[in-house]
Amino acid sequence: MKRALKWTFLGTLAAFFIVPLLAMARFAFQSVPVxxxxxxxxxxxxxxxxxxxxxxxxxxxxxxxTSILLAVFTIALTLLLLIPLAVVTEIRAPRxxxxxxxxxxxxxxxxxxxxxxxxxxxxxTGAPWFLASVFSLVPFYALWAMPFTYRALDAGLQAxxxxxxxxxxxxxxxxxxxxxxxxxxxxxxxxxxxxxALTTALVLGEFAFASLLLKETLPTFMVNxxxxxxxxxxxxxxxxxxxxxxxxxxxxxVLRRRGLTVQTTGL
Amino acid sequence: MVAVDMRNVRKVFGSSVALxxxxxxxxxxxxxxxxxxxxxxxxxxxxxxAGFEKADAGTISVDDKDITSVAVEKxxxxxxxxxxxxxxxxxARQNIEFALKSRKIDxxxxxxxxxxxxxxxxxxxxxxxxxxxxxxxxKQRVALARAIATSPRVxxxxxxLSALDAKVRESLREEIRRLQREIGVTTVFVTHDQHEALAIxxxxxxxxxxxxxxxxxxxxxxxxxxxxxxxxxxxxxxxxPAIGISDGKWECWGSALTGSKSSTPGExxxxxxxxxxxxxxxxxxxxxxxxDMSFLGPITRATIKVERxxxxxxxxxxxxxxxxxxxxxxxLSLRPDLDRVVVF
Numbered sequence: 001m002k003r004a005l006k007w008t009f010l011g012t013l014a015a016f017f018i019v020p021l022l023a024m025a026r027f028a029f030q031s032v033p034v035x036x037x038x039x040x041x042x043x044x045x046x047x048x049x050x051x052x053x054x055x056x057x058x059x060x061x062x063x064x065x066t067s068i069l070l071a072v073f074t075i076a077l078t079l080l081l082l083i084p085l086a087v088v089t090e091i092r093a094p095r096x097x098x099x100x101x102x103x104x105x106x107x108x109x110x111x112x113x114x115x116x117x118x119x120x121x122x123x124x125t126g127a128p129w130f131l132a133s134v135f136s137l138v139p140f141y142a143l144w145a146m147p148f149t150y151r152a153l154d155a156g157l158q159a160x161x162x163x164x165x166x167x168x169x170x171x172x173x174x175x176x177x178x179x180x181x182x183x184x185x186x187x188x189x190x191x192x193x194x195x196x197a198l199t200t201a202l203v204l205g206e207f208a209f210a211s212l213l214l215k216e217t218l219p220t221f222m223v224n225x226x227x228x229x230x231x232x233x234x235x236x237x238x239x240x241x242x243x244x245x246x247x248x249x250x251x252x253x254v255l256r257r258r259g260l261t262v263q264t265t266g267l
Numbered sequence: 268m269v270a271v272d273m274r275n276v277r278k279v280f281g282s283s284v285a286l287x288x289x290x291x292x293x294x295x296x297x298x299x300x301x302x303x304x305x306x307x308x309x310x311x312x313x314x315x316x317a318g319f320e321k322a323d324a325g326t327i328s329v330d331d332k333d334i335t336s337v338a339v340e341k342x343x344x345x346x347x348x349x350x351x352x353x354x355x356x357x358x359a360r361q362n363i364e365f366a367l368k369s370r371k372i373d374x375x376x377x378x379x380x381x382x383x384x385x386x387x388x389x390x391x392x393x394x395x396x397x398x399x400x401x402x403x404x405x406k407q408r409v410a411l412a413r414a415i416a417t418s419p420r421v422x423x424x425x426x427x428l429s430a431l432d433a434k435v436r437e438s439l440r441e442e443i444r445r446l447q448r449e450i451g452v453t454t455v456f457v458t459h460d461q462h463e464a465l466a467i468x469x470x471x472x473x474x475x476x477x478x479x480x481x482x483x484x485x486x487x488x489x490x491x492x493x494x495x496x497x498x499x500x501x502x503x504x505x506x507x508p509a510i511g512i513s514d515g516k517w518e519c520w521g522s523a524l525t526g527s528k529s530s531t532p533g534e535x536x537x538x539x540x541x542x543x544x545x546x547x548x549x550x551x552x553x554x555x556x557x558x559d560m561s562f563l564g565p566i567t568r569a570t571i572k573v574e575r576x577x578x579x580x581x582x583x584x585x586x587x588x589x590x591x592x593x594x595x596x597x598x599l600s601l602r603p604d605l606d607r608v609v610v611f
Contacts, residue, residue, distance in 0.1 A: 160355060161350060164350060165352055165354060167319055167346070167348070167352070168346065168352035169354075169369070170339045170340050171339055171344060171345055171346040172340075172345065172366040172370065172413075172417065173340045173341070173343070173369040173370050173371075174365070174369040175340065178369070182354075182365070183356070183365075186356040187354070187355050
């Protein structure tokens with residue numbers, strides 16, 4: 001009975017995610033109208049033309065390039081800010097951890113519109129050049145990704161018991177820069193990779209900030225493209241979704257192969 | 268010669284006093300165990316000595332030099348932690364090398380020292396393995412090798428055997444003692460396991476509520492505890508009634524004894540008597556009855572109900588208690604050469 005309930009629950013959950021994706025795939029890649037869909041026609045009319053049409057759009061490539069660059073810069077900024085913060089908190093001020101854990105959730109309390117309007121008002125007067133660049137999105141994305149990235153880094157530090165490693169190295173006479181460079185960072189690789197993967201997934205799917213700041217990234221391009229070419233737009237959305245999922249699965253698989261678990265990486 | 272001298276050290280965390288007026292002298296080359304229940308302040312004392320915590324009051328000297336304000340990395344101490352604290356990204360050899368590099372040991376000497384450390388800890392075949400490829404006992408031996416490789420002035424061990432299973436714990440305990448004697452390093456060993464402490468320490472300091480209750484050799488601690496806490500914490504003890512007699516002595520089961528405090532004639536108290544200090548003689552109509560016997564190998568533990576008193580536990584040599592049976596009436600007396608007891 002318990003087993004049947006478990007499988008019913010898992011089945012419902014799987015259907016909740018898989019049915020919309022199948023519908024999306026059918027709409028994008030199959031040219032048979034819904035009313036004519038029968039078991040006999042289920043395998044007819046499939047074609048990859050819609051994704052080829054999307055690939056022929058030059059704007060798609062430039063938007064993809066922009067999104068990838070944004071992901072790279074966001075990862076760099078996030079790690080630059082959060083690694084020192086997480087490491088110092090863990091080894092020097094562990095009592096501040098709960099406060100920091102709460103603070104890093106704040107970006108999700110403020111809606112994107114409020115964040116963008118607030119920042120825009122400030123920067124338009126003081127540094128209008130900042131909002132003119134597409135890379136003005138980087139700080140927004142770094143902030144938005146913080147709840148994920150901080151947790152991944154923090155989980156990594158907890159898993160390696162960074163504070164004891166730090167104390168052990170100190171008792172041997174090692175100075176702080178050496179401890180961080182030779183002990184802490186090399187043992188955080190898995191959580192750094194996890195934080196980077198999560199940031200990439202978030203940047204490749206973020207729409208609100210880019211749209212509000214009138215920047216063309218892959219998600220904003222996809223929305224506009226769907227309005228003119230519905231099937232090609234949806235095909236592109238599906239491919240991006242699958243590629244992101246595959247990329248994250250590969251990262252997880254590599255981490256698992258190195259003996260690193262969800263506790264170590266947050267993934 | 269006194270190597271380590273902690274004097275009147277006090278440490279408070281928020282509203283709880285972790286150490287109060289804590290003083291201890293440790294002689295050069297000595298192995299001292301700090302023993303006590305959880306939260307008694309033993310780890311805090313060790314961490315203050317290591318320099319990881321700052322004392323609110325008091326001083327710490329090493330070889331007559333005040334090091335109270337000296338940073339951890341400049342104290343030339345080494346510490347072994349309960350959870351091994353080996354660097355996961357380094358092999359056993361690299362872990363030891365890191366310690367030597369940190370102490371700026373010349374590159375030409377490093378290889379020789381590492382090989383010697385791996386040899387004395389019987390880890391030659393583990394040299395190129397990473398911590399996750401080793402067992403708990405092997406990891407702790409690497410941690411020990413890493414700690415002694417730099418020839419520290421003081422070796423600090425914070426419950427180093429707690430995470431290991433009983434058999435490994437026992438063999439590693441002996442190994443720590445052997446290594447400590449071989450290299451003669453002054454060592455402070457923190458543990459909550461009294462068997463561990465009694466087995467390896469030159470002296471054991473028993474702590475309770477942030478205070479050092481008594482520091483003495485294992486035998487002195489067991490045979491002449493200074494107060495009821497130490498008496499009950501170390502080994503088993505029976506509380507039996509005693510009456511004050513002349514000369515400040517106490518009379519208990521027909522024996523005149525010196526107590527941890529002197530008596531006034533007629534005063535009634537409870538005194539502590541170890542299970543092995545009680546003699547049992549079968550005696551029909553005796554004032555006590557044997558209620559239970561547990562065979563524990565070389566000794567047999569007997570539970571005996573004394574008339575109008577609490578039951579006492581007696582340890583008898585298994586080979587000598589063949590005639591005793593549960594339900595039998597017996598007479599209890601104290602070992603003739605027992606002359607000192609703790610008064611509760």
